[in-house]
Amino acid sequence: GQQLNQSPQSMFIQEGEDVSMNCTSSSIFNTWLWYKQDPGEGPVLLIALYKAGELTSNGRLTAQFGITRKDSFLNISASIPSDVGIYFCAGGLNDMRFGAGTRLTVKP
Amino acid sequence: DTGVSQDPRHKITKRGQNVTFRCDPISEHNRLYWYRQTLGQGPEFLTYFQNEAQLEKSRLLSDRFSAERPKGSFSTLEIQRTEQGDSAMYLCASSFGDYNTGELFFGEGSRLTVL
Numbered sequence: 175g176q177q178l179n180q181s182p183q184s185m186f187i188q189e190g191e192d193v194s195m196n197c198t199s200s201s202i203f204n205t206w207l208w209y210k211q212d213p214g215e216g217p218v219l220l221i222a223l224y225k226a227g228e229l230t231s232n233g234r235l236t237a238q239f240g241i242t243r244k245d246s247f248l249n250i251s252a253s254i255p256s257d258v259g260i261y262f263c264a265g266g267l268n269d270m271r272f273g274a275g276t277r278l279t280v281k282p
Numbered sequence: 283d284t285g286v287s288q289d290p291r292h293k294i295t296k297r298g299q300n301v302t303f304r305c306d307p308i309s310e311h312n313r314l315y316w317y318r319q320t321l322g323q324g325p326e327f328l329t330y331f332q333n334e335a336q337l338e339k340s341r342l343l344s345d346r347f348s349a350e351r352p353k354g355s356f357s358t359l360e361i362q363r364t365e366q367g368d369s370a371m372y373l374c375a376s377s378f379g380d381y382n383t384g385e386l387f388f389g390e391g392s393r394l395t396v397l
Contacts, residue, residue, distance in 0.1 A: 180324075205384045216286070216373050216388030217325065224383075262324045269338065270384045272317075272324030
């Protein structure tokens with residue numbers, strides 16, 4: 175089963191709004207990553223974090239590796255319709271585990 | 283297309299039949315992973331290869347499952363005597379390096395339906 179707790183499970187937002195989702199683990203991780211999956215596709219890497227406290231941006235996306243090394247968050251600013259999809263956190267030490275995903279719906 | 287490719291994309295089979303999936307990773311990638319994804323869940327790790335060596339297998343990988351990567355390039359995942367619980371999307375991913383950075387390139391998946 176999944177070892178990561180990802181929340182929220184789903185979000186319904188208006189275009190232009192900001193989005194925040196997070197992921198927690200019961201154990202310390204060396205790596206946190208965020209992926210996005212579109213219907214019928216495999217996940218695509220958005221951001222990778224390798225250092226506690228690290229804050230990394232990729233366009234409108236910003237992610238942080240928590241200081242405790244047990245959590246991470248992903249923010250999406252000024253959402254657009256193509257942000258629709260399922261966002262997964264992933265993390266681990268030597269192997270990567272995935273959260274159950276946050277399903278994002280953006281209403282135009 | 284130089285991405286990870288998987289074949290077939292969809293497979294419908296009857297319970298008890300054997301199925302085989304193929305994955306062609308990105309050509310210069312030495313690490314290849316298999317994951318399983320069920321509806322509403324994230325990918326679950328099954329196994330991975332570094333070159334032709336299978337270095338780790340999840341407890342999810344029962345003895346009905348076998349994976350190979352004979353020449354360190356493409357890989358196959360075979361499921362024998364399929365059960366309805368095997369219905370899922372089987373994802374292949376590849377990466378390059380001596381250790382797992384988590385930066386995986388996924389294929390589009392092979393969706394299995396067991397009737």
